[in-house]
Amino acid sequence: MRLLLVSALALVFAAPVHAASKPGVHALYDIRILSADDMEGRGVGTPGGAKARAYILKRFGQIGLKPQGKAFERPFTFKPKLAFREVTGVNLVARIEGTSSSDKVLVVSAHYDHLGVRKGQVYNGADDNASGVAGLLAVAEAFKARPPRHTVLIVAFDGEESGLKGAKAFVADPPVPLAKIGLNVNFDMISKNAKGELYVSGAGPQPWLKPVLEGVARTAPVKLKLGHDTDADGKENNWTQQSDQGPFTVAGVPWVYFGVEDHAEYHQPTDDFATVPQAFFQHAVTTVVSATRALDDDLDGIDKAAGR
Numbered sequence: 169m170r171l172l173l174v175s176a177l178a179l180v181f182a183a184p185v186h187a188a189s190k191p192g193v194h195a196l197y198d199i200r201i202l203s204a205d206d207m208e209g210r211g212v213g214t215p216g217g218a219k220a221r222a223y224i225l226k227r228f229g230q231i232g233l234k235p236q237g238k239a240f241e242r243p244f245t246f247k248p249k250l251a252f253r254e255v256t257g258v259n260l261v262a263r264i265e266g267t268s269s270s271d272k273v274l275v276v277s278a279h280y281d282h283l284g285v286r287k288g289q290v291y292n293g294a295d296d297n298a299s300g301v302a303g304l305l306a307v308a309e310a311f312k313a314r315p316p317r318h319t320v321l322i323v324a325f326d327g328e329e330s331g332l333k334g335a336k337a338f339v340a341d342p343p344v345p346l347a348k349i350g351l352n353v354n355f356d357m358i359s360k361n362a363k364g365e366l367y368v369s370g371a372g373p374q375p376w377l378k379p380v381l382e383g384v385a386r387t388a389p390v391k392l393k394l395g396h397d398t399d400a401d402g403k404e405n406n407w408t409q410q411s412d413q414g415p416f417t418v419a420g421v422p423w424v425y426f427g428v429e430d431h432a433e434y435h436q437p438t439d440d441f442a443t444v445p446q447a448f449f450q451h452a453v454t455t456v457v458s459a460t461r462a463l464d465d466d467l468d469g470i471d472k473a474a475g476r
């Protein structure tokens with residue numbers, strides 16, 4: 169039995185390319201690699217960050233993604249608080265062509281950077297946000313297997329932990345005009361919740377999103393809850409500006425965000441692959457993949473309702 173188990177595991181972890189029909193299985197591989205110690209916590213502008221980027225680019229290649237424009241890499245610079253020197257971050261932007269004649273674009277995003285190494289401790293950021301990047305790659309895989317209606321940009325943001333720097337750079341110098349972006353769908357922390365709950369934010373301030381998100385919730389393998397998107401939730405609990413959807417909302421681009429409630433490992437060195445509940449994470453990935461498909465299907469209606 170042990171041998172059998174070992175070879176089955178070897179199959180899962182050695183040959184992820186063939187697991188495309190099971191997004192959760194493949195995502196488990198991605199989250200494990202991205203949150204391993206040798207990625208050194210993926211700090212922006214560090215060798216660990218570059219290593220994570222190289223891995224994501226390798227996966228883009230395996231999935232068969234093409235860059236938006238000449239190259240996937242879109243560097244940007246910023247000066248961190250209390251620092252003397254500028255730091256260079258690098259967003260990665262891929263493009264999947266849609267099948268319809270609509271010129272609206274769906275931007276699907278997740279940040280790959282995390283806190284790096286602090287006082288000798290590696291902050292692996294398995295949930296924050298290796299999980300979201302794994303979800304992003306699963307979405308890309310699903311759209312390559314069956315093309316989206318609208319053109320989709322698959323965006324891995326850098327510099328989120330420094331203050332949404334990658335998303336701000338993207339919105340300040342967008343690779344497609346902002347007016348053509350029908351929706352930003354952002355994933356940040358989708359792997360960890362003791363109650364099996366995943367939140368989707370956005371329908372509070374954009375009530376026209378409610379029917380499609382409630383439709384997704386009805387068949388989702390996790391408890392998909394709507395909320396955390398208005399001041400009625402309290403300032404701390406309104407997540408609108410707390411991840412990379414923030415700069416999109418400021419620019420007036422419609423948005424949806426997927427994530428879990430904070431947990432004991434949030435921004436701690438214990439946010440490791442070992443503390444990820446694997447079944448929940450796989451179900452969360454399945455959920456964000458089907459949700460993104462549903463949002464693509466409805467994008468023209470969403471765009472019209474948003475009055476843009």
Ligand SMILES: [Zn+2]
Nearest residue numbers: 296297356357
């Ligand atoms: Zn995050």
